Amino acid sequence: MTQDVPADDDLPCTQVVMLITDYLDDALAPADRDRIDEHLADCDGCTVVLDQFRTTVRTTGMLQTEDLDRLDPGTRDDLLGVFRRWAAERPGA
Amino acid sequence: MVLAGDAAVVEALRRGDERAFAEVVERFHPMLRRIARGYVRTDEAVGDVVQETWIAVLRGIDRFEGRSSLRTWVVSILVNVARSLAVKEARTVPFASLGPADDGVAGFGPERFQGPDGEYPGHWTTPPTPWTEDPEASALAGETRSVVAQAVAALPESQRTVITLRDVDGWTGPEVAAALGISEGNQRVLLHRARAKVRLALDAHLTAGEGRAS
Numbered sequence: 001m002t003q004d005v006p007a008d009d010d011l012p013c014t015q016v017v018m019l020i021t022d023y024l025d026d027a028l029a030p031a032d033r034d035r036i037d038e039h040l041a042d043c044d045g046c047t048v049v050l051d052q053f054r055t056t057v058r059t060t061g062m063l064q065t066e067d068l069d070r071l072d073p074g075t076r077d078d079l080l081g082v083f084r085r086w087a088a089e090r091p092g093a
Numbered sequence: 094m095v096l097a098g099d100a101a102v103v104e105a106l107r108r109g110d111e112r113a114f115a116e117v118v119e120r121f122h123p124m125l126r127r128i129a130r131g132y133v134r135t136d137e138a139v140g141d142v143v144q145e146t147w148i149a150v151l152r153g154i155d156r157f158e159g160r161s162s163l164r165t166w167v168v169s170i171l172v173n174v175a176r177s178l179a180v181k182e183a184r185t186v187p188f189a190s191l192g193p194a195d196d197g198v199a200g201f202g203p204e205r206f207q208g209p210d211g212e213y214p215g216h217w218t219t220p221p222t223p224w225t226e227d228p229e230a231s232a233l234a235g236e237t238r239s240v241v242a243q244a245v246a247a248l249p250e251s252q253r254t255v256i257t258l259r260d261v262d263g264w265t266g267p268e269v270a271a272a273l274g275i276s277e278g279n280q281r282v283l284l285h286r287a288r289a290k291v292r293l294a295l296d297a298h299l300t301a302g303e304g305r306a307s
């Protein structure tokens with residue numbers, strides 16, 4: 001199947017911006033991906049958005065789990081208690 | 094923290110090695126809490142789900158065959174525990190609905206684009222300005238990290254869970270969708286909204302010195 005996308009077929013920037021995550025996840029049909037690639041080749045604004053999303057993903061990746069969620073010492077001690085009881089009851093313990 | 098291979102960790106747990114258990118808890122517990130929040134609402138119920146999961150993990154450790162990763166196996170146990178509790182409490186799954194759409198276009202106000210009567214409807218009138226500073230550069234890294242951490246913390250629960258699993262913990266889209274019991278498409282919608290807000294926070298931070306956010 002060939003899909004002939006005319007050069008003046010106008011994909012609005014609003015739509016490109018909404019599809020950036022689908023684009024980065026490679027979740028688009030090949031024809032849609034091609035249309036976005038063509039749009040990006042001519043559109044500086046959308047290219048900036050794509051770059052900034054990529055940078056955002058990498059920057060979020062600098063976070064560590066402990067920046068967001070800390071294991072509180074009480075829970076940790078409770079779980080170690082669970083583990084000790086389990087280990088003591090284990091056959092052959 | 095020593096990240097030993099799964100087989101070595103499982104072997105240590107079977108031997109009753111408490112330090113190995115403490116490391117696994119340290120590594121998985123926050124992630125398990127995040128996923129549990131997709132199924133039950135109260136903090137108390139989340140705590141119960143995760144605690145029951147660890148008990149089930151220990152009881153089942155001799156059956157773990159290493160055909161999946163330890164993480165995948167532990168998460169599948171959590172999902173079963175969480176689902177049965179959610180059914181008992183007759184709850185709807187909180188992540189199943191996407192919630193109201195956000196204003197604007199991925200964080201860009203509608204005034205940034207030409208209206209339907211413009212020469213090129215939906216195209217930029219005020220395109221974004223490229224960032225001149227690299228937020229990952231070492232001089233900025235500490236500050237950037239706290240900006241991003243705050244932006245992530247301020248997100249609605251479902252968006253926070255998805256962006257954390259995807260962009261911090263490095264899960265794939267299908268893994269996140271399966272663990273949260275949502276479609277891959279909805280997973281991407283939540284991820285896109287979350288990234289849009291973090292991008293906006295970074296933009297405000299990086300362009301603060303220039304007097305305007307792009």
Ligand SMILES: [Zn+2]
Binds near residue numbers: 016047217
């Ligand atoms: Zn564009």
